[in-house]
Amino acid sequence: DEVIRKRLLIDGDGAGDDRRINLLVKSFIKWCNSGSQEEGYSQYQRMLSTLSQCEFSMGKTLLVYDMNLREMENYEKIYKDIENSIAAAHEKISECKKQILQAKRIRKNRQEYDALAKVIQHHPDRHETLKQLEALGKELQHLSHIKENVEDKLELRRKQFHVLLSTIHELQQTLES
Numbered sequence: 001d002e003v004i005r006k007r008l009l010i011d012g013d014g015a016g017d018d019r020r021i022n023l024l025v026k027s028f029i030k031w032c033n034s035g036s037q038e039e040g041y042s043q044y045q046r047m048l049s050t051l052s053q054c055e056f057s058m059g060k061t062l063l064v065y066d067m068n069l070r071e072m073e074n075y076e077k078i079y080k081d082i083e084n085s086i087a088a089a090h091e092k093i094s095e096c097k098k099q100i101l102q103a104k105r106i107r108k109n110r111q112e113y114d115a116l117a118k119v120i121q122h123h124p125d126r127h128e129t130l131k132q133l134e135a136l137g138k139e140l141q142h143l144s145h146i147k148e149n150v151e152d153k154l155e156l157r158r159k160q161f162h163v164l165l166s167t168i169h170e171l172q173q174t175l176e177s
Contacts, residue, residue, distance in 0.1 A: 020057070024050045 024047060031043035124132070 020054050
């Protein structure tokens with residue numbers, strides 16, 4: 001188990017690169033030690049084949065690595081876009097809350113205005129009130145004039161009554177004497 005774990009850790013994604021490199025080293029050693037030219041040529045072809053497989057694997061790994069880097073950049077961009085969208089949404093929510101508070105205040109004011117308008121409707125308008133006030137003022141002057149006339153008549157009647165009483169008293173005294 002330990003050997004398999006080490007090989008998997010060394011091998012990376014499990015494409016067998018470690019084994020290929022070991023085979024390449026062994027092939028190179030065999031090639032160096034080969035006696036005949038035919039055997040050396042076949043060893044040389046195997047080494048080229050193994051080397052091209054290693055290069056292909058390395059190229060593939062580089063492409064995957066580049067793709068992963070681009071994906072990470074893309075994910076970071078998406079993450080920033082999402083963060084910006086969230087920030088914009090928070091600002092919009094805050095603005096909407098302010099608008100709601102303002103709308104509530106406006107609605108409350110309108111309700112108060114309507115209540116005041118109903119109270120005002122029960123009272124006559126200023127022009128009509130001034131007419132009534134003027135009419136009442138004229139009536140008050142007329143009544144005051146009548147009152148003065150009545151008081152003058154009353155004073156005259158008192159005086160006449162007083163003269164009458166004094167005359168009656170004099171007459172009574174004259175009759176008694």
